[in-house]
Amino acid sequence: MLDEGYIKYQSRWSKAPAPDPGAARLLEKWREPLYAAGLVGHYNELGIGFGNISMRCRDPGQFLITGTQTGHIASTTEQHYSLVTGYDIEHNEISCSGPVQASSEAMTHAAIYELDPSIAAIVHVHSKALWDEHLNSLPTTSPDVAYGTPEMAKEFRRLYTDSTFGMQGIAVMGGHEEGLIGIGESLEQAAAKILALTD
């Protein structure tokens, strides 16, 4: 059904203690209502998790993101987050550090942070209902572009330039069924963009 969950980039993972417990707590604070709304979770029939959340952290270009396959976890701790310390979109490589490897969608997050230094947080959720409702009415990435690829990174750049994505802070992933992205100048703002759709 879904093209989801497995890491498509080259991952250079340094196993290390939790990089920033304070930031992880803030991420969990905003992940909680998303999880409660079923926007972050787990496809039981497929055995894979969905949804991820990140915020800029430490040095410019670095961000803390939920680890791969953490969607099923009701309450995350700092043990479930990974610091992306570097990336190369062209060569499809991510370097990360922490107790777990970064989410399979870390490359998409990296590409979006690169669009604008004012983007401080990114929320990626899954919802069939919201995806069906907002496909092509909210800014939407091309259906030909799959998640977690360098092409998706380029597609977000196009969308940021050519649509109201930057202004509205929300996008539908046309080539990633059920996927939506919220961005904001704070984690609260990014999460609120997504949660507002469920009202």
Ligand SMILES: [Zn+2]
């Ligand atoms: Zn996804």
